[in-house]
Amino acid sequence: MPHTPHPPHPLRTRPFRLLFAGRALSFVGDAVIPAALTIAVHQATGSTSALALVLACAMVPKLLLLPLGGVVGDRFNARTVALTTDLVRCAAQLLVGVELLSGRPTLWVIAAAGAVGGAAGAFAMPTTSPLVTGTVPPDGLARANAAMGVAGSVARLGGPALAGLLVLTSGPGWAFVLDAATFAASAALLAAVRVAHVPVGRRPFLADLREGWQEVRSRDWYWTSLVAHAAWNGAAAVLMTLGPAVALTRLGGAGTWVAFLQAGAVGLLLGSLLAGRVHPRRPVLTANLGLATYALPLVALAVAAPAPLTIAAYGVAHMGLGFLSPVWQTTVQRAIPPHALARVTSYDWLLSLAAMPLGYALAPPAAALWGPEIPLAAAALAVAALCAGTALVPGVRRVTTVTHPGVERVQTQV
Incomplete structure (x- = not known):
């Protein structure tokens, strides 16, 4: 029987390499934010309830809009959706960073930016799998997902330390500026990637939701x-x-x-x-x-x-x-x-x-x-x-x- 060579690792292909680089940068930026946000809100308000409010403002829109994000992710090319949400989250995090660096941060601005970022996340999260399947052949999916997992794990391992360094040396505002920069870089890399897309016929929104749920059920x-x-x-x-x-x-x-x-x-x-x-x-x-x-x-x-x-x-x-x-x-x-x-x-x-x-x-x-x-x-x-x-x-x-x-x-x- 002739020997069938194993396909190259997905990181050896340009589309997935660009996607991986963008996602890895976003992982680093996101890993810095939790610690920086806690310190920033505490410094601005001295209130734990204020932190709960900011976190809720980010979580509630995300939960409410996730089903809509799934429909949008299937109707449109995942690259277009992910690139758009990267730019929106870049603007939201940059706004928080500038607000903190001004020295007189306002809680409602931080909360509103969190709500915008949470809403964008509802559209971004369902695109993760379509982005991978659109840039990697079926025989490379396991290694591609493992590589993404490793990148996310490394970011979680080093993110808190990087956040501490930024907060201690420059203040929490720069952590948000860094996160904004990673979203901008991710958007730029996505702009250079071609992602395969399976078109979905336009139907009523509820029909799309029902079809997605039927696939689950x-x-x-x-x-x-x-x-x-x-x-x-x-x-x-x-x-x-x-x-x-x-x-x-x-x-x-x-x-x-x-x-x-x-x-x-x-x-x-x-x-x-x-x-x-x-x-x-x-x-x-x-x-x-x-x-x-x-x-x-x-x-x-x-x-x-x-x-x-x-x-x-x-x-x-x-x-x-x-x-x-x-x-x-x-x-x-x-x-x-x-x-x-x-x-x-x-x-x-x-x-x-x-x-x-x-x-x-x-x-x-x-x-x-x-x-x-x-x-x-x-x-x-x-x-x-x-x-x-x-x-x-x-x-x-x-x-x-x-x-x-x-x-x-x-x-x-x-």
Whole structure:
């Protein structure tokens, strides 16, 4: 049998290399913003409720507009949509940066810019998968998604340190200027990329929404996994809300919490690297079982386990997340028809993001009533049951990766 050479890595092709460079720059800019925003709002107002208001102004438009963003992402070329949203977010972040550098920042300006950026994000997020499938052949999707995952993980690992450096040396305003510059650079790189697009016939908006939902509902492996992923995001919100207090009072202080977060960033990077090398035969089942490991740090915090064990558990849990993301994206990109990919992705993001505010809202009152142990343990049980429980779903077990020399595809066994 003649030897079939493996296709070149997607980074060796110009379209994906330009796309990757633009996305990687955006990842760096976005990783700097959370810490800079917290410091900026605190310095401007001294109020934690003001920070909650700004975060809500960014989140609410994103949640409301995600389904519309999915329809737009399928109707129009993903490159055009992503380039436009990059420019909008560039302007919004630049406005915040200038406002902060003026020395007299106004809360409503920061909140309004956050709302504009959140709305743009609702249109940008569903284009991620169409951009990859439009620049990479099917046999390169796994490596392309793994490369994106690694870039995002590296940005999360170094972003807080870069934010701290900018804030300490120049002030938080320059962090927003940097983020604006990364969006501008990403837009310029996207302008040079040709992205294949499968045209979708123009129909009423609700008909497009229904078709996208039908693509989700008709696949039991997809919608049950989305429920599990939503449980993970809700549990992550519980951990982020209650974890710092447990670390500060029972596990040794602020240094433990910093080490905890860094272990998560390292685990995320290792999981992304692993996803580029390991191609499980049952990708959805394997990825969801890996995601169930998030129960480990939740239980460790609930019982106030020794700090090294708790830190290691969080690193393992994020390794599962880092592995899941590229594997899940590749499976979805291969299984969902290209003309519906943005809409299906928007439902994915909608369920995931909507679960996080629920976790943030429920964790504090539950901890006040019963102590942090109960909500942490409940979140652990939900993650373990729903993520590992997808193994009971026939479709999750039937989605398999079929590999031939130079060819890899996903199929659903009957």
